[in-house]
């Protein structure tokens with residue numbers, strides 16, 4: 001009987017666990033450990049910050065769906081991986097494994113810039129439900145005023161770039177609904193060399209689409225931006241530009257989690273895990289990594305921009321890793337490897353931008369950008385569908 005240990009209880013970890021159990025049945029042991037006992041549908045956090053989403057609707061306890069499929073769940077934090085001894089040391093135990101999947105997401109480098117972040121700084125974030133709830137309170141106060149300055153953006157080195165675009169467009173929509181748009185400045189600050197770059201050099205006409213959208217909404221933007229300093233009232237860029245702020249949401253750069261950083265030979269210097277096209281570790285063939293935890297080399301840009309690993313990409317990676325492990329164990333040949341595509345909807349509250357690229361990096365077979373209210377409703381529906389799939393362990397569905 002093979003023992004498979006999965007670290008992480010989100011898009012990557014849950015999809016890997018359900019897929020492995022489905023492919024291998026009861027003959028092999030699948031254990032998932034997560035330091036969080038619940039799953040949060042992170043893509044809906046911008047709606048939480050706007051006050052448009054009840055957080056209860058996007059949170060689910062992990063134990064029930066996992067145990068109902070025969071997957072062992074441990075609410076523990078992985079602290080160190082020993083790839084030679086094939087063990088994971090956790091906050092409570094030492095777990096042996098035959099195969100390991102690292103789906104731990106990332107740690108957030110708020111200390112990359114003084115005063116960045118909601119805990120010790122003067123900016124907000126949408127990376128966790130707690131951060132989104134804190135942002136919601138502060139944004140509501142700002143939007144209740146007669147006038148103000150709102151800054152949304154991505155710090156130098158950031159890779160999760162889409163949420164700042166969504167927030168900029170949604171804040172614009174919220175202000176128009178309140179009939180106060182002309183009293184507020186909305187500024188967008190980004191490490192990208194052009195709007196719609198998204199860490200992948202753009203996709204089809206994302207540049208033109210995002211530029212049109214920002215001009216139409218009168219959102220001013222600062223490209224190749226490096227933030228030098230943050231005060232409660234101002235964001236200062238390294239080129240000397242000062243932007244007034246009453247509310248700011250700035251995405252920080254990421255690094256790998258401590259469990260990877262503390263384990264020799266597992267991660268690159270930033271703590272992301274180098275893998276091959278099966279998401280298998282480049283040195284240890286029984287270790288896999290999917291989602292935000294794995295390493296993708298960045299594009300060449302004047303200011304560092306990371307490559308985003310979206311939820312949809314993470315699910316595709318997890319399916320490939322699970323199939324590779326299952327075929328290793330059973331000796332059955334696995335299907336040919338599919339290209340990883342990117343499918344993303346950048347919501348604006350009143351409309352949305354649907355973006356698709358296959359493969360996710362250029363040159364591509366297909367790139368498509370479409371805008372419409374239907375895309376907004378598709379994003380709303382997708383949240384319900386994904387929560388349903390996780391509740392039922394049906395991650396094999398498209």
Ligand SMILES: Cc1cc2nc3c(=O)[nH]c(=O)nc-3n(C[C@H](O)[C@H](O)[C@H](O)COP(=O)(O)OP(=O)(O)OC[C@H]3O[C@@H](n4cnc5c(N)ncnc54)[C@H](O)[C@@H]3O)c2cc1C
Pocket residue numbers: 007008009010011012013033034035036042043044045046076077078079103104105106126127160162163257259290291292293309310311312313314343344345
């Ligand atoms: C605001 C926002 C909006 C987004 N919108 C979209 C969108 O519209 N579409 C889209 O496709 N993607 C979107 N994304 C990206 C998407 O959320 C990520 O791609 C996805 O969460 C990655 O999943 P993951 O499993 O790799 O990591 P994560 O979701 O980061 O999960 C990591 C898991 O590992 C656990 N963990 C971490 N360290 C340890 C440890 N040491 N021991 C045990 N457990 C550990 C955590 O508790 C967590 O369960 C968005 C992201 C953000 C922040």
